[in-house]
Amino acid sequence: xxxxxHTWFMVGRQARNLMREPIWIVLLLVQPMIWLLLYGxxxxxxxxxxxxGFGTTSYIEFLAPAIVIMNAFFGATWSGMAMVSDLDxxxxxxxxxxxxxxxxxxxxxxxxSALTALIQGIIILVVSLALGVRVHxxxxxxxxxxxxxxxxxxxxxxxxxGLALLTRKEATMIAIANFIGLPLxxxxxxxxAFRQMPSWxxxxxxxxxxxxxVVASRGVVLPATDWSSVGVHLLLxxxxxxxxxAFATWTFRVYQRQL
Amino acid sequence: xxAIVAExxxxxxxxxxxxxxxSFRVRAGxxxxxxxxxxxxxxxxxxxxxxxxxxxxxxAEVAGHDVVREPNAVRRSIGYVxxxxxxxxxxxxxxxxxLQGRVQGMSGRRLRDRVQHLLEQLGIADAADRVVRGYxxxxxxxxxxxxxxVHGPQVLFLDEPTTGxxxxxxxxxxxxxxxxxxxxxxxxxLTTHYLEEADVxxxxxxxxxxxxxxxxxxxxxxxxNLQGEAVVVELxxxxxxxxxxxxxxxxxxxxxxxxxxxxxxxxxxGARAVPPILAALxxxxxxxxxxxxxxxxxxxxxxHYTGRDFRAEDEAGGLEEAE
Numbered sequence: 001x002x003x004x005x006h007t008w009f010m011v012g013r014q015a016r017n018l019m020r021e022p023i024w025i026v027l028l029l030v031q032p033m034i035w036l037l038l039y040g041x042x043x044x045x046x047x048x049x050x051x052x053g054f055g056t057t058s059y060i061e062f063l064a065p066a067i068v069i070m071n072a073f074f075g076a077t078w079s080g081m082a083m084v085s086d087l088d089x090x091x092x093x094x095x096x097x098x099x100x101x102x103x104x105x106x107x108x109x110x111x112x113s114a115l116t117a118l119i120q121g122i123i124i125l126v127v128s129l130a131l132g133v134r135v136h137x138x139x140x141x142x143x144x145x146x147x148x149x150x151x152x153x154x155x156x157x158x159x160x161x162g163l164a165l166l167t168r169k170e171a172t173m174i175a176i177a178n179f180i181g182l183p184l185x186x187x188x189x190x191x192x193a194f195r196q197m198p199s200w201x202x203x204x205x206x207x208x209x210x211x212x213x214v215v216a217s218r219g220v221v222l223p224a225t226d227w228s229s230v231g232v233h234l235l236l237x238x239x240x241x242x243x244x245x246a247f248a249t250w251t252f253r254v255y256q257r258q259l
Numbered sequence: 260x261x262a263i264v265a266e267x268x269x270x271x272x273x274x275x276x277x278x279x280x281x282s283f284r285v286r287a288g289x290x291x292x293x294x295x296x297x298x299x300x301x302x303x304x305x306x307x308x309x310x311x312x313x314x315x316x317x318x319a320e321v322a323g324h325d326v327v328r329e330p331n332a333v334r335r336s337i338g339y340v341x342x343x344x345x346x347x348x349x350x351x352x353x354x355x356x357x358l359q360g361r362v363q364g365m366s367g368r369r370l371r372d373r374v375q376h377l378l379e380q381l382g383i384a385d386a387a388d389r390v391v392r393g394y395x396x397x398x399x400x401x402x403x404x405x406x407x408x409v410h411g412p413q414v415l416f417l418d419e420p421t422t423g424x425x426x427x428x429x430x431x432x433x434x435x436x437x438x439x440x441x442x443x444x445x446x447x448x449l450t451t452h453y454l455e456e457a458d459v460x461x462x463x464x465x466x467x468x469x470x471x472x473x474x475x476x477x478x479x480x481x482x483x484n485l486q487g488e489a490v491v492v493e494l495x496x497x498x499x500x501x502x503x504x505x506x507x508x509x510x511x512x513x514x515x516x517x518x519x520x521x522x523x524x525x526x527x528x529g530a531r532a533v534p535p536i537l538a539a540l541x542x543x544x545x546x547x548x549x550x551x552x553x554x555x556x557x558x559x560x561x562x563h564y565t566g567r568d569f570r571a572e573d574e575a576g577g578l579e580e581a582e
Contacts, residue, residue: 009361017349020390086347094345094406097309097416099334100362259312 010108053195080164158244298576338407
């Protein structure tokens with residue numbers, strides 16, 4: 001109970017701080033739309049490729065649910081930066097000398113990150129509707145897309161928090177984010193149908209968590225939803241989230257031992 | 260009753276023996292100083308007492324609770340002001356205090372009133388709703404102290420409270436702390452590597468060197484253990500050899516050393532020794548520019564108990580920490 005209440009206090013703190021940065025709010029809202037419009041135009045005609053595999057003739061409908069996931073994923077890879085700055089400025093040690101729930105210090109960072117992904121996900125979906133996208137599974141579809149985005153984000157935010165606690169250096173964090181971010185992105189079917197990719201990439205992609213999110217969220221947007229596939233991929237993401245959250249709390253203990 | 264009891268605390272970080280059997284007691288209501296050069300083990304002692312880290316050996320109690328077995332009871336009874344400011348710089352002063360109060364279990368009107376009271380007491384009420392990023396060093400440090408005090412703790416730990424402040428802000432901070440100690444009925448443990456600060460602020464102090472407490476007592480007691488006073492005579496022309504020879508036979512003078520134009524002597528009682536010293540010099544035609552007399556400082560105390568020079572040790576320790 002204390003852990004939940006304290007997590008809420010800590011999320012509130014981070015949210016208030018973010019809301020004070022107008023530039024950050026603009027980026028938060030505008031950036032996902034840039035992805036949507038840019039990629040949407042750039043690859044507009046790929047749905048006509050021989051071999052198909054897109055499940056729709058509208059590229060924007062194919063792309064929109066994946067952009068929600070991509071955005072959640074990239075947001076997550078940066079979520080550890082706030083932790084690095086809290087560690088740098090001795091905010092964490094100051095809290096550790098109080099009865100604050102230890103878990104809340106880490107989990108609140110992940111929750112804050114996931115809530116950001118949720119808000120951005122809603123914006124992308126709304127803009128997509130205006131561009132003619134239809135969520136074929138209806139309300140349940142909306143829930144799945146947003147849930148997948150939050151799980152996607154939490155899973156990688158857990159890794160990012162763990163790395164922040166282990167490295168405690170912004171430069172290292174940036175290097176690692178770039179090192180894992182782009183390959184995982186291109187190894188997924190975000191931009192292009194799996195069937196159009198070399199077979200070795202298709203095989204590797206099956207183990208790519210980014211792709212799990214894309215498959216689940218695209219599954220409910222396009223017609224003829226395969227609910228068992230959606231369910232399995234959501235479960236995979238949930239399992240990964242639990243594992244990386246455990247990793248993050250373990251690194252927090254490592255950090256405490258070094259104090 | 261003792262507010263803090265530390266018994267033979269031991270802590271090792273890889274190849275550094277940070278604490279090598281630190282023991283001391285702090286009585287309830289007193290301001291106690293841990294004085295020592297950089298790297299002596301002061302901050303590690305504070306980390307053990309505030310439950311941030313666990314000792315490898317020994318035992319400690321704070322406000323009657325064991326730091327290892329009852330850490331949460333200790334955390335509720337203490338305030339901790341870390342060495343480098345622990346404030347959230349992107350939040351306002353008031354938000355910082357409110358959140359700190361909440362995690363200490365306060366809420367509602369009681370918390371709001373307490374926060375307002377502290378903001379006024381610390382002289383930052385005008386800046387309360389501004390983001391901390393824009394605060395001066397002194398204001399930020401006072402907010403730090405406020406964060407340690409929100410929940411009305413019994414014991415306050417201040418790790419190097421005035422390091423990095425300019426002399427003016429430091430003096431203001433000293434006044435502030437003296438008032439707080441009185442009004443909040445606090446026991447305060449502060450660490451410092453300023454000898455002057457320990458002298459001005461503390462009721463009692465312990466000198467820490469290389470992970471051990473070398474000596475413990477009031478500043479006066481420690482200085483009193485060093486016999487006598489120092490008399491320094493500045494000579495007009497550097498006829499120092501003659502001058503020292505002139506003073507040595509005097510029975511009031513214990514020890515004479517020469518240092519450029521300065522003739523230093525250690526005496527039992529300065530007021531009695533100065534007239535015969537001046538008379539002897541005058542009788543031998545040695546012109547005197549100035550005479551100063553000083554009681555032993557904590558510098559002398561440190562040198563006396565550790566056999567090492569405080570400043571040299573401080574710089575060496577600072578280098579080690581930087582590595």
